[in-house]
Amino acid sequence: MTRQLAALTLTVLMHIVCFAIMTERKYSVKRTVLIYSVFLTVFVCLSLLVSRVLFDIRSFPATVFAFTGTMLVSFVIFMMTSKDPPCKKVFLFLCYASLFCIFFCSAAMLSSIRFADKFSAAAVCTKTIIRTLLYLPAIWVYVALLRPAMREVPGVNKKIWHAISLVSFLFLIVFSLFCFIYSMNNNFREWYSLLFAATVVIYFSVLWIIFGMIRYMIKESRMELIERNLQYLQGQLKAAKENELFAKTVRHDFRHHNQNLAAMLRKGETKEALHYIEQYNESLDAARPKAFCPHVTVNAILSSFYMKAQNDGIEVEIEADVQEETAVSNMDFVAILSNLLENAVNGCKECGAHGTITVNLRTVSDKTVIVCSNPCKPGLVIENDMLQPKGIGVESMLAAARKYDGDIRYHLENGILTLCVILKT
Incomplete structure (x- = not known):
């Protein structure tokens, strides 16, 4: 009982670490920790209730209820604590769930070499430790290589997200079946293992294609921003040309303004001359382009928006x-x-x-x-x-x-x- 409790606690702690790494935190740190604490408690209690009270730990119903129950609870927590777009959250969770199934089956196969009784306390602890060790390189790969892309990719193209989520869901169903097979049968046949290995290779090949699509979405988003930036800068160029034309007009008309001022001053019309100068200065101020800050792009955007x-x-x-x-x-x-x-x-x-x-x-x-x-x-x-x-x-x-x-x-x-x-x- 104690070893099973320790194994369950280690499992859910690894889930929490992965969730924290994969998600954009939606709530404050304090509230997020509280939610994860509730998740840990519910996860452990649900697993113990199903495997120790409601069903025999070795029975098929215990495996089904424990697996599906904890999977649903994990899904709710993942969706609740992330502020990513829903379509992106669903895809990430499906990928994580499939990866968990892969590690679950791999740990089951490796532990079966040493332990004949897969439900013994030693076997359960060994499988948990193996799964945890398998998580470590996966976490490093995600943080170093994949997370920057997942953070940058927008969630606006919902058709693509729905399509890749559907593919991930189908693979999750297949890997879940493998989990049930390995949970109920400790005598792994060779063709089971070969089929599982082939499925894993196909899945990672599909993931490679999916992340290629994600890189394409990032590139497409960047191109849209570049085009928009170009439009703002073109607007600034147009405004600069108009200002240059206005400056030429001012220089051309300056002689006429001087003649008018000279005529007023000769007649002693000082007030009229001053009023004329004020009007002339106001016209120059009105035509002066707005300069909000030294940053070229920011100034271009603000100027375009202002106009x-x-x-x-x-x-x-x-x-x-x-x-x-x-x-x-x-x-x-x-x-x-x-x-x-x-x-x-x-x-x-x-x-x-x-x-x-x-x-x-x-x-x-x-x-x-x-x-x-x-x-x-x-x-x-x-x-x-x-x-x-x-x-x-x-x-x-x-x-x-x-x-x-x-x-x-x-x-x-x-x-x-x-x-x-x-x-x-």
């Missing part, structure tokens, strides 16, 4: 101190700012308000902080500081923020929606 909002009759207040060189890439600035500002303009239009959009960009210590407030339509839902449903734009912002271990929080008060983005640079 668009002005054309739509929306008042905008912008403060930015982003330096010319920053750790945040241009593409990530495009992903965050373009979606954030576009949503702000659309929010003003949808609610029919003529309020003010306020945008503030600051570099505080080692963090880049972006805050945007705008009037919004009634009925918006904020859950756990996140807009629901998220939408493609919010998913894109989240994908960019995760690269910098960042955080995005929404707050709604008195019809004003405030979004705060913090990037650790």
Whole structure:
């Protein structure tokens, strides 16, 4: 009993470690630890209840109920504690569950060489230790090679995510059957082992193809951001050309302005001359291009947004101190700012308000902080500081923020929606 309890505890602790590595934490550390503690308790109690009280530990019903019950509980915890898009969470859990089944069967085969009774305390502990050792290189591979891609890939292309999740689910069914076979039969036939090995090879080959598709989705997302960045920079180039044309016009008309001023002064019309100069200066100020900050890409996005909002009759207040060189890439600035500002303009239009959009960009210590407030339509839902449903734009912002271990929080008060983005640079 004690050894079984220790084995179950080690198993669920390994699940918790893997969940923490694979998921984007949704709640505070304290709340997440509390949820995982409840998970550990439920997992262990459910396994002991099924195998010790309701059924004989050696019976097939005990295996089925323990396996499916703990799998469902694990799925609920995984979905609950991650703030990734649902389609991405489902895929990750299915991959993890399949990997667990592979390690479960591998440990069963290896322990059967030494122990004739697979339900003995020594056999159970040995299988648990083998599974734990198999997890270690898998965790290293995921953290070093796969997690950066999974953090970056957006969850917007749901058709692809649903397709690869379906494939993963089918493999999980196959591996679950292997688990039941190995749990009930300790005399492994050679063709069982060969079939299992062949299935594992096929599964990892399919995973290789799937991660190729994920890399393609990342590349496609980057190209979209590059195109959007190019559009902003082209807008800046167009504005620069217009300013140059305006400067030529000013130089051409400057002689006429001087002649008018000279005529007024000869007549002693000093007040009229001063008023003429004030009007002339105001016209120059109105035509002067807006320069919000030294950062070229950020300034291009803010300028484009400012002109668009002005054309739509929306008042905008912008403060930015982003330096010319920053750790945040241009593409990530495009992903965050373009979606954030576009949503702000659309929010003003949808609610029919003529309020003010306020945008503030600051570099505080080692963090880049972006805050945007705008009037919004009634009925918006904020859950756990996140807009629901998220939408493609919010998913894109989240994908960019995760690269910098960042955080995005929404707050709604008195019809004003405030979004705060913090990037650790």
